[in-house]
Amino acid sequence: MRCEHEHDDGAYVLGALSPAERVAYERHLATCSFCREAVRDISTLPDLLSRLDATEFAKLVDPSLSAGEEHHPIRRLVTRRKTAKNLTVRVLSSAAALLLIALVAVGVLVLTRGPSAPAATPPGPAVAMMPVAGASPLTAxxxxxxxxxxxxxxxxxxxxxxxxxxxxxxxIAYGPDDEKEQVGSWQAAPGTDFPMEAVTHFAAGSLSRLELVQYDGKALLAYDVP
Structure with a gap:
């Protein structure tokens, strides 16, 4: 099971999210261990980017620059201070970091260009399910x-x-006239997060309530759909 925000970690670390998107993503991080681990894994990227030589990055993105194309448009934008020998030594010593930076750069470029296909229906806002009776060992x-x-x-x-x-x-999803259906079940271990994607046949306007229940049927959390 994968998280719908799995591609937002790079944009978040690089500061490419809008203020509203950043607030929403940070709220999501509080509930998703998958995304927290992804952000932690690439948290050093800004520091690596600040240390990256402009000539090296340009040649990494466009290998033709190494062939001596003096009039290439990117060639005119970068410094010529480093020799080919120094570049080879730097690339060999930091190949893994440069490859990761290049992948992030391509990802940010794709995000800024946007999809060519029609945009999918955006998901609704994140909402919290509320305890049905007293304290609950679950939050959702x-x-x-x-x-x-x-x-x-x-x-x-x-x-x-x-x-x-x-x-x-x-x-459990509820529809008109107390009609209901189970849309998912899982076993949770103490101290763990569980993301789940489910589908109910109740469409907008007919879906009235969602309940998170124990397997014996006791409702712990609920959300009444407006």
Whole structure:
């Protein structure tokens, strides 16, 4: 199971998100261990970028610059202070870091150009499910996206570290006249996060409520759809 924000870590670390997107992503990081680990893995990128020589990066992106094309448009924008020998030594000593930086640069370029295909329906805002009765060992946030034939639900559930044992939980969707269906189930271990993507046939306007219940049917969290 993958997170819908798995491609946002690079833009977040490089400061390419808008203020609103950054706030939303930081709120998501609080509930998603997958994204927190991804951000932690590339958190040194800004420092690496600040140390990268402009000539080296230009030649890494466009190898033709190494062939002595004096009138190449990128060639005119970068410094000529480094010799070919020094460049070879630097590239060999930091090949892994330069490759990672190049991949991030391509990713940012794709993000700025935008998709060529029509944009997909944007997901709804992240909303928190509320305890049904008293304190709950679970917390959960969800997003709902209208799809042809129903509603896509992205759920992120956190199980308290203070819980004594793993337990099985279910997500139930309610429609008109108390009609309901189970759209997912999972076993959670104490202190873990669980992301899940599910689909219900209840479309916008007919989906009335989502409940997170124990396997014995006891409701722990709920969200009433406006």
């Amino acid at each position: 946030t969800l997003r709902m996206t209208s799809k042809a034939g129903g509603t896509l639900i992205n759920l992120t559930c956190s199980y308290s570290e203070s819980a004594t044992k793993p337990y099985t939980f279910r997500l």
